[in-house]
Amino acid sequence: MSTPSSLSGRIDAAIAELTPGYFALVMATGIVSIGMRTDGWLPVSLALLVIAALCYLVLVVLNLIRVVRHRVAMADDLADPGRAFGFFTFVAASCVLGSRLSQEDGFHEAAVALLAIAALAWLVLGYVVPWTAVLGERKQHPIRTANGTWFIWAVASQSVAVLAATLEVEFEDWRSALALLAVFSWSVGTFLYAAVGVFVGVRMLSAPFRPTDLTPPYWVAMGATAITVVAGARIVQMADAPMVDATRGLIAGAAVFFWAFGTWLIPPLVMAGLWRHVRHRIPFRYEATLWSIVFPLGMYGVGSQFLGEVDQLPIVHAIGWAESWLALVAWVGTFGWMLVTLVRTVVLRAR
Secondary structure, eight states: OOOOSSHHHHHHHHHHTOOGGGGHHHHHHHHHHHHHHHTTOHHHHHHHHHHHHHHHHHHHHHHHHHHHHOHHHHHHHHHOTTTGGGGHHHHHHHHHHHHHHTTSTTOHHHHHHHHHHHHHHHHHHHHHHIIIIIISSOSSOGGGGOOGGGHHHHHHHHHHHHHHHHHHTTOGGGHHHHHHHHHHHHHHHHHHHHHHHHHHHHHHHHSOOOGGGOOGGGGHHHHHHHHHHHHHHHHHHSOOOHHHHHHHHHHHHHHHHHHHHHHHHHHHHHHHHHIIIIISOOOOOOOGGGHHHHHHHHHHHHHHHHHHHHTTOHHHHHHHHHHHHHHHHHHHHHHHHHHHHHIIIIISOOO
16 A cells, blocks of 8 residues: 555544554553552653653544444454454553552543443443454354454443442442442453453464464563453452452462463563564564553562562562563653654655
8 A cells, every 4th residue: 555645644544544453552541550659650650641641632533533434444443353353442541540540539420421331332332243253254263363362341340340449449339339339340351361361272273373472462471361350459458348248368369370370471481472573584663562462561560569468478478560561661662652653654755
């Protein structure tokens, strides 16, 4: 496809090709902001919060423009099993941003609004995306397109649980409803993680798996375990409510299990990246899916620190502290790379 000569044409072309999973940028920025606040670096955390909020608003506007001007491209994404689950990044981004806003005085109402938006989107997309992408008209067998983006469905569920559990302490009148939502979405997310793990495992074993197939979203498999840990730790810390009292022990134990499994996944994911880019020399270029690596790094750091505090595990807490700084370094590099790429491909006319 030739590059449009005008700036407006290049912007419109970029909007048409906007990936559904670009809200992972907000997810990554928001969770790194939470990690920096947990580590006591409030100025850095606030700067990241502002960036996350601005990126969220920009992406919402861009997607609304895409719905109006490029609805065919949007429909094609919904029908593509390899891309459709990226729409769940909107749910997770809304909740991560809401979780960070809830830590600031005077922004609890904004966090509630984001929870309402995210919960509604989670319910709608939870039925629409599997139908349009997997159960609807099939151009190829869906299992052959299963990839790391499918885990974002589980991440979205757990993000609703995190925000609901966070706000449960702040709104006493809604305590029972928020507790129910937190436990419900945590339970659904846990089941979805297991189900998606089976689908992706079958895809890797039943079809040729090439280096080009091993894209960054596979890191979401680790990120999903980390956010499950955060959600579990938040629920364990919640005030007494019937739904919480009935499941607190189970969720606390499951959080430890998911942390251990997520930790175990890190070395294979690193080795997979080396196999892809070093062994098979696939160029390492900027793409929106790189945020699917930054988010799991940040979430693992935050999850480890929360779990270390709740279960009084200093080693786990220390691991999380170190990981949060690694996530910040990854965020700075990826964000700078993104800006350079956007300037070269959109602002400046490509050769």
